[in-house]
Amino acid sequence: MAKTAEKTEKNLKFTKEQYLHWYESMLLMRRFEERTGQLYTMQKIKGFCHLYNGQEAIVAGTVSATKKTDKHITAYRDHVHPIALGLHPKYVMAELYAKITGCSKGKGGSMHIFSKEHNFVGGHGIVGGQIPLGAGIAFAEKYLGTNNLCVCSMGDGAVRQGALHEAFNMAMNWKLPVIFIIENNHYAMGTSVERTSNVHDLWKIGLAYDMPAKPVDGMTVEAVHEAIEEAAARARRGDGPTLLEMKTYRYRGHSMSDPQTYRSKDEVEEYKHQDPIDKVLDTLKKHKWITDAEIEKIEAKIKTIVEESVQFAEESPYPAPEELYHDVYVQQDYPFIKE
Amino acid sequence: MKTVEFREALREAMSEEMRRDETILLMGEEVAEYNGAYKVSKGMLAEFGSKRVIDTPIAELGFAGIAVGASMNGLRPIVEFMTFNFSLVAIDQVINSAAKMYSMSGGQYSCPIVFRGPTASAGQLGAQHSQAFENWYANCPGLKVVVPSNPYDAKGLLKTAIRDNDPVIFMESEQMYGDKAEIPEGEYSIPIGLADIKKQGNQVSIATFGKITKVVLKAAEELEKEGISAEVIDLRSVRPIDYETIINSVKKTNRLVIVEEAWPLASISSEITYMVQKNAFDYLDAPIRRITAADVPLPYAPTLIEVSLPNVARTIQAVKEVMYQ
Ligand SMILES: Cc1ncc(C[n+]2csc(CCOP(=O)(O)OP(=O)(O)O)c2C)c(N)n1
Ligand SMILES: [Mg+2]
Numbered sequence: 001m002a003k004t005a006e007k008t009e010k011n012l013k014f015t016k017e018q019y020l021h022w023y024e025s026m027l028l029m030r031r032f033e034e035r036t037g038q039l040y041t042m043q044k045i046k047g048f049c050h051l052y053n054g055q056e057a058i059v060a061g062t063v064s065a066t067k068k069t070d071k072h073i074t075a076y077r078d079h080v081h082p083i084a085l086g087l088h089p090k091y092v093m094a095e096l097y098a099k100i101t102g103c104s105k106g107k108g109g110s111m112h113i114f115s116k117e118h119n120f121v122g123g124h125g126i127v128g129g130q131i132p133l134g135a136g137i138a139f140a141e142k143y144l145g146t147n148n149l150c151v152c153s154m155g156d157g158a159v160r161q162g163a164l165h166e167a168f169n170m171a172m173n174w175k176l177p178v179i180f181i182i183e184n185n186h187y188a189m190g191t192s193v194e195r196t197s198n199v200h201d202l203w204k205i206g207l208a209y210d211m212p213a214k215p216v217d218g219m220t221v222e223a224v225h226e227a228i229e230e231a232a233a234r235a236r237r238g239d240g241p242t243l244l245e246m247k248t249y250r251y252r253g254h255s256m257s258d259p260q261t262y263r264s265k266d267e268v269e270e271y272k273h274q275d276p277i278d279k280v281l282d283t284l285k286k287h288k289w290i291t292d293a294e295i296e297k298i299e300a301k302i303k304t305i306v307e308e309s310v311q312f313a314e315e316s317p318y319p320a321p322e323e324l325y326h327d328v329y330v331q332q333d334y335p336f337i338k339e
Numbered sequence: 340m341k342t343v344e345f346r347e348a349l350r351e352a353m354s355e356e357m358r359r360d361e362t363i364l365l366m367g368e369e370v371a372e373y374n375g376a377y378k379v380s381k382g383m384l385a386e387f388g389s390k391r392v393i394d395t396p397i398a399e400l401g402f403a404g405i406a407v408g409a410s411m412n413g414l415r416p417i418v419e420f421m422t423f424n425f426s427l428v429a430i431d432q433v434i435n436s437a438a439k440m441y442s443m444s445g446g447q448y449s450c451p452i453v454f455r456g457p458t459a460s461a462g463q464l465g466a467q468h469s470q471a472f473e474n475w476y477a478n479c480p481g482l483k484v485v486v487p488s489n490p491y492d493a494k495g496l497l498k499t500a501i502r503d504n505d506p507v508i509f510m511e512s513e514q515m516y517g518d519k520a521e522i523p524e525g526e527y528s529i530p531i532g533l534a535d536i537k538k539q540g541n542q543v544s545i546a547t548f549g550k551i552t553k554v555v556l557k558a559a560e561e562l563e564k565e566g567i568s569a570e571v572i573d574l575r576s577v578r579p580i581d582y583e584t585i586i587n588s589v590k591k592t593n594r595l596v597i598v599e600e601a602w603p604l605a606s607i608s609s610e611i612t613y614m615v616q617k618n619a620f621d622y623l624d625a626p627i628r629r630i631t632a633a634d635v636p637l638p639y640a641p642t643l644i645e646v647s648l649p650n651v652a653r654t655i656q657a658v659k660e661v662m663y664q
Contacts, residue, residue, distance in 0.1 A: 046462060046463040046641070047462060047463035047464050047465060047639065048464060048465075048468070098463065098639050098640040098641060098642075099640075100640075104639075106638070106639060106640040106643075107466075107638035107639055107640060107643065108465060108466075108638075108639055109463060109464070109465040109639030110465075110639075111464075111465050111467070111468070112465050112466070112467070112639070124467070125424075125465060125467035125468055126424070126425065126427070126428065126467055127397045127425075128397070128428075129467075157396070157397045158397065160396030160397050160398045160401075161397060161398055161399075161400075161428070162398065162400045162401060162428075163428075188396075188397055189368070189369055189373065189376070190369055190372065190373035191368070191369065191372075191373070191394060191396075195372075195394065196395075196396035196397075197396065261373075262372065262373065318640050318641065318642040319638070319640045319642055319643055320642070321642060321643070321645075321646045323638075323640075323643060324633055324635055324638070324643050324646055324647065325633075325635060328635045328636065336633075336634040336635070337603040337604055337634045338633075338634065339603075339628075339629075
């Protein structure tokens with residue numbers, strides 16, 4: 001009896017298909033980033049490279065709770081966002097490889113992944129720079145009367161930028177359809193949240209602007225989905241922005257060149273016990289919604305997608321030198337200084 | 340003499356000055372507990388403590404402004420920008436406050452402050468992390484802009500910058516921090532505003548500064564093998580610019596090539612070209628040539644970086660062109 005009741009209760013909110021989708025989507029993010037890390041070590045990928053491992057539930061729950069026509073913008077930890085939105089990972093891998101077939105034609109790189117087709121508006125390297133941009137994208141949606149919204153993500157370090165405060169104030173005053181997500185993974189490079197401010201509950205920053213705000217368990221995809229769903233309804237009603245502080249953790253270093261002396265191995269291990277992908281898998285298993293054979297099949301499928309992506313990137317050409325002056329101006333015959 | 344890395348030379352300059360003067364402090368992102376994003380300030384927190392080696396939030400506008408305010412009221416801050424790309428967030432306080440304060444207040448409030456950090460490209464870092472800012476800051480009266488090219492100059496110039504009573508922009512490069520050179524055991528300083536002839540020559544002058552000096556020296560070495568004697572002038576500061584040294588060199592060689600990593604329009608090379616044609620027109624045997632970065636945001640792909648930045652081959656080619664070879 002009790003068991004049936006529990007199952008029904010769970011089923012009320014999310015279906016088996018939803019869990020399976022989350023599982024696949026998050027596992028793809030994880031495997032893609034693991035491979036990216038390896039390829040970086042092999043110097044196939046250059047520059048700065050920031051991996052998303054540990055934070056997958058945030059993107060997965062955000063995508064499942066928003067519409068395809070909504071816009072998404074984030075900072076430089078951006079490889080997997082467009083993948084979750086439907087972009088084939090091979091275009092991201094090719095971008096990381098700096099190939100012309102990459103989603104930004106090999107001109108952007110790891111920190112500047114864009115996919116207009118999938119409403120992913122980047123990919124931004126200046127900490128906090130995307131916060132006003134996200135509000136501006138929402139401004140345009142409101143102005144054009146689309147009923148779409150913008151999801152604007154930032155790190156815990158980015159909230160200390162002045163741009164946040166100016167953008168928050170206007171977003172709230174003008175009731176812009178934007179959801180601000182703080183991905184609080186506890187560190188900005190080597191600096192913990194506690195060392196940068198007296199305000200450690202980052203969601204409270206919203207209170208200064210009367211912006212609806214709350215903390216969310218960012219390691220649990222259901223919690224993320226529900227919080228985004230509520231915020232999205234608010235935005236679409238015309239009631240303006242929401243600030244969600246997603247408590248999460250990055251398993252890897254800040255970038256690929258971070259010795260991580262500021263935290264203990266135990267701390268990292270502790271978070272790995274709350275792994276967002278394991279949690280979804282546990283739920284699937286508990287309800288007998290997945291068999292071991294199916295798990296293996298999903299793993300194999302994802303492995304193939306990732307390897308296909310690597311192969312695509314390997315085989316694609318670099319941008320030819322003539323590409324240099326393309327895509328700088330919309331104007332085709334802009335007179336560059338060439339000497 | 341002793342051999343030090345560029346980053347150690349900078350650290351020695353800051354540490355020696357901080358030992359000498361209690362009002363000097365270092366402020367920036369990751370400068371203290373993390374020992375510096377590029378390990379320039381390694382060990383400085385341990386020596387000077389958290390009162391004087393201060394980690395900031397990622398809030399460039401705020402901490403740059405706080406440092407300028409402190410400089411107006413008895414302190415001599417050194418502000419580290421993790422890179423100068425991020426100084427754009429703070430540029431209002433650098434230009435509108437630090438640079439203009441002494442003039443606006445009729446000489447009442449000076450800003451003895453140093454803003455330092457790496458400038459320009461450092462590999463495949465993409466458009467937002469690759470800009471060269473020397474000419475941007477050099478355009479602004481009230482500032483001095485120092486761009487050293489080796490560890491020896493870096494230490495001597497940084498010490499002078501810290502002692503300077505005007506605001507100084509001090510630009511380094513991620514690609515130089517590991518460069519090694521011999522420097523004296525004891526203290527020394529180098530005045531701001533004097534160019535340094537890094538290689539003597541008599542057939543062509545090449546003016547440059549900062550990281551690109553290495554490229555130019557390499558080109559000069561290659562040219563020497565082909566029997567072309569190039570004089571390499573390292574400006575060391577781009578505000579003020581030591582026009583006299585350049586002009587004297589041009590009077591000797593009658594040819595000038597300028598190499599820098601900034602974009603071409605309104606660059607340091609445009610400025611030098613104007614001054615040289617005005618003051619040494621009759622000495623020139625060929626039009627002045629320059630090599631800059633391509634007139635585009637620096638892309639990520641190595642093939643495009645290759646055709647964007649100044650390099651040895653382009654320098655040699657420009658030299659040969661001014662020599663009609
Ligand atoms: C304006 C600016 N300042 C400094 C940097 C260098 N930087 C890049 S990422 C980073 C830390 C950001 O941490 P957080 O916002 O918590 O995001 P996370 O990396 O944890 O996702 C810093 C200081 C930058 N890119 N832009
Ligand atoms: Mg963080």
